[in-house]
Amino acid sequence: MNPKYDPLAVEADAQRHWRATQAYRAVEHATNPSGEPKPKFYVCSMLPYPSGKLHMGHVRNYTLNDVLYRMQRMRGYNVMTPMGWDAFGLPSENAAIEKRVPPAEWTYANIADMKSQMEPLGLAFDWSREVTTCKPDFYVWNQWMFLKMLEAGIAYRKTQIVNWDPVDQTVLANEQVIDGRGWRSEAIVEKREIPGYYLAITKYADELLADLEQLDWPPHVRAMQEAWIGKSVGVNFGFPYSIDGEQKLLRVFTTRADTIMGVTFVAIAAEHPLALRLARDEPTLAAFVEECKRGTTSEIDVATMEKKGVPTGFFVTHPLSGEKVPVWIGNYVLMGYGEGAVMGVPGHDERDFEFAKKYGLPIRQVISDTLVCTQERRAEFPRSEYPDMYFDEAKWKSWYERKENITVVNSGKYDGRGHVAAVDAIATDLKTLGVGDKQVQWRLRDWGISRQRYWGTPIPIIHCAECGVVPVPEKDLPVVLPEHLVPDGTGNPLAKDEPFLKCTCPRCGKPARRETDTMDTFVDSSWYYMRYCSPDNTHAMVDERNDYWMPMDQYIGGIEHAVLHLLYARFWTKVMRDMGLVKFGEPFKRLFTQGMLTAECYYREDDAGGR
Numbered sequence: 001m002n003p004k005y006d007p008l009a010v011e012a013d014a015q016r017h018w019r020a021t022q023a024y025r026a027v028e029h030a031t032n033p034s035g036e037p038k039p040k041f042y043v044c045s046m047l048p049y050p051s052g053k054l055h056m057g058h059v060r061n062y063t064l065n066d067v068l069y070r071m072q073r074m075r076g077y078n079v080m081t082p083m084g085w086d087a088f089g090l091p092s093e094n095a096a097i098e099k100r101v102p103p104a105e106w107t108y109a110n111i112a113d114m115k116s117q118m119e120p121l122g123l124a125f126d127w128s129r130e131v132t133t134c135k136p137d138f139y140v141w142n143q144w145m146f147l148k149m150l151e152a153g154i155a156y157r158k159t160q161i162v163n164w165d166p167v168d169q170t171v172l173a174n175e176q177v178i179d180g181r182g183w184r185s186e187a188i189v190e191k192r193e194i195p196g197y198y199l200a201i202t203k204y205a206d207e208l209l210a211d212l213e214q215l216d217w218p219p220h221v222r223a224m225q226e227a228w229i230g231k232s233v234g235v236n237f238g239f240p241y242s243i244d245g246e247q248k249l250l251r252v253f254t255t256r257a258d259t260i261m262g263v264t265f266v267a268i269a270a271e272h273p274l275a276l277r278l279a280r281d282e283p284t285l286a287a288f289v290e291e292c293k294r295g296t297t298s299e300i301d302v303a304t305m306e307k308k309g310v311p312t313g314f315f316v317t318h319p320l321s322g323e324k325v326p327v328w329i330g331n332y333v334l335m336g337y338g339e340g341a342v343m344g345v346p347g348h349d350e351r352d353f354e355f356a357k358k359y360g361l362p363i364r365q366v367i368s369d370t371l372v373c374t375q376e377r378r379a380e381f382p383r384s385e386y387p388d389m390y391f392d393e394a395k396w397k398s399w400y401e402r403k404e405n406i407t408v409v410n411s412g413k414y415d416g417r418g419h420v421a422a423v424d425a426i427a428t429d430l431k432t433l434g435v436g437d438k439q440v441q442w443r444l445r446d447w448g449i450s451r452q453r454y455w456g457t458p459i460p461i462i463h464c465a466e467c468g469v470v471p472v473p474e475k476d477l478p479v480v481l482p483e484h485l486v487p488d489g490t491g492n493p494l495a496k497d498e499p500f501l502k503c504t505c506p507r508c509g510k511p512a513r514r515e516t517d518t519m520d521t522f523v524d525s526s527w528y529y530m531r532y533c534s535p536d537n538t539h540a541m542v543d544e545r546n547d548y549w550m551p552m553d554q555y556i557g558g559i560e561h562a563v564l565h566l567l568y569a570r571f572w573t574k575v576m577r578d579m580g581l582v583k584f585g586e587p588f589k590r591l592f593t594q595g596m597l598t599a600e601c602y603y604r605e606d607d608a609g610g611r
C-alpha cells in the first residue's frame, strides 16, 4: 500500500466507481434493506450563475451541502442533491457585448467549464437531474405559468417607470445607473413610462408575513423579509382643497396620526397629479418636476439623497384645525408608496425635519415626555432656567419615530393622550368628517417581471394591430429565444430580429408582432428547485415526484438572497398551491446562509513559484 495519499489516483478511481454504479442517483420511495420506506431528505444549494470559472466560494458551499448529504445518507435517509445553472441574465449579455459573441455561446461554454471543474471534486450530485434555465425545456414552464397567472389575474400589464438611457436607447437596470448616468454611454438617465408585466405578490402579503413563523430559518433572514413586506398600520386621510372649480382631497398615508397637529406643510411627489397640474401654470415647478425625473428609480437612493423641494404656492386646509397648509413638491416623497404625499411633521419625523430646516418651515412640537414651552408661556419658563423645555436638535432627534411612553401636547383636545389613544381619537374624528380612516399599508410592491433585454425567457405575448395584446396559446409554447444574436448595447436585439418578431395573431390570423421583453431571472429561481424533482417531464411543469421530495428539507445559499429570491420563491409556491400544482405552501423548511469567503485561504507554491 502506498503510505502517501495520492488524490488523483484514489479519487479518480472512487469517482469512476460512483459513476458506474450511479451512486448519487436519487430515486423516489427508496426502501431500506428490510423493505421499509426510507425518510426522504432533500438538500440543495442555490444554483450557480455560470459566470466562468469555479472559485473557492463555490467549493466551500458545495462542500457544506456534500457533508450534509453524506451524513444524512449514513443515517438512513433517502437523500437528493441536484445541481443546475442559473443561466439567463444581464452579466452574460454584458460579457457578450464585450466579447462580441452570442450570450448563448458564452454561457454554454462556461457551463461546460464549470461542470468539468466540479466533477473531479467528487460531490454527491445527482447529475441526472441537471437543470439549465436558458434551455427551452425549462423556460417553457415559465411561459406556461405566466399564461396561467394571466388567467388567474395574478399576472397583469401596466405602465412602469424605468431608467432610460437616451444615447444607447435602452432601459437600464438600477445597478447600471451610476451617479445618475448610464454605465456605458455616461448620458444623463431619464425616467420613462413604458408598459410591463407584473405579478401580484401583494395579494399574498398577509400570508407571506404570517407563514414566516413556521420556517426554521435564521432569525435575521426572517426579519429582513418582514421588513421588506413592511406591514404598516396607519391612517389615510385627506387635506381638502379646491382647484379648477372642484373640491378635492389631498390624500396622505401616515403611521403617526397622533402628530397631525404638528403638520406645517404637505410634501408631494414630483409625479403626483397635483404637482403635474400645478406645474402646468408654473415654469419653475415644471423645471423641478423635470429635474426629479432624472436620477434613479431605486428606493434606497431616494431615502439617502439630499432632500430638495419647491413651494408650489398652493395651499390645502388642515382637516382638524382648519389652518392653511402650504404644499411643497419634495424629492423624498415616493410616488409608489401610500398616496405619493406626506403630511410634513418636522417636529417628529427626521426627513421632514431635514426638509423644514433647509427651507425655513415652522417646526412644531406635538409630542413630549417633558413639558414644552409654548410661545405664550415663555415668560413663565425662561430658557436659561428651563433649557429642557426648549428646542434642542439632539434631544429632538431622540423623539423621532418614538411611539412608546409619549404624550401628545400642543394638540388641543388630544393633549395628554398616548400614541395609540391619540391615533384612535384622531382617526375617529377624521372618519366622522368623512376625510379619512385607518388603513393597512404594505411596503411590498407587485413584482415587475418585464426586462427590456435579450437574454431571458420570452414573455409569451403577441401584439396585434386589431386585437391588441394577445397571449400566445398554450399549444404554441415554447416561444423559443433565438440563440445566435449578439447584443451591441443599443437596445434589445430581439426588437431588430425579424424572424423572431414576425408572427400571426392567434385570434384574427393577421400579421402581428411578438413581445420582445423577457422575464426577470428571479422567475427561473422561483421554482427551479421543484423542476429537479421531475426534470424529464415534457408535458407537465411538476409531477407527483415533487410531492415526494418537496418541501425541501435544507436549502443552502447566500445571504444576498435573503429577500428577493427567497420571497419570490415563497410567493411562486403559494400560487402553484392555489392552482393545485403542489400540496404545500412553503418551499424551504430550513435555510442555512453560508457566508462568504473574503480572504485568501491556504495555498501551496509549486516549483515555479505559482499558486
Ligand code: ANZ
Residues within 6 Å of the ligand: 232, 253, 254, 255, 256, 259, 332, 333, 334, 335, 336, 337, 338, 339, 340, 341, 342, 343, 344, 345, 347, 348, 349, 401, 441, 443
Ligand atoms: C407623518 C409622520 C410623523 C410620519 C412622524 C412619520 C413620523 P412606514 O412606517 O414605512 O409605513 N410616508 C408616507 N407616504 C410616503 C411617501 N409616498 N413617500 C415618502 N414617505 C412617505 O412609513 C409611513 C410614514 O412614511 C408616514 O408617516 C409618512 O410620514 C411617510 F413623526 O406621516 B409619517
Ligand code: ZN
Residues within 6 Å of the ligand: 464, 465, 466, 467, 468, 505, 506, 507, 508, 509, 510
Ligand atoms: Zn389579431
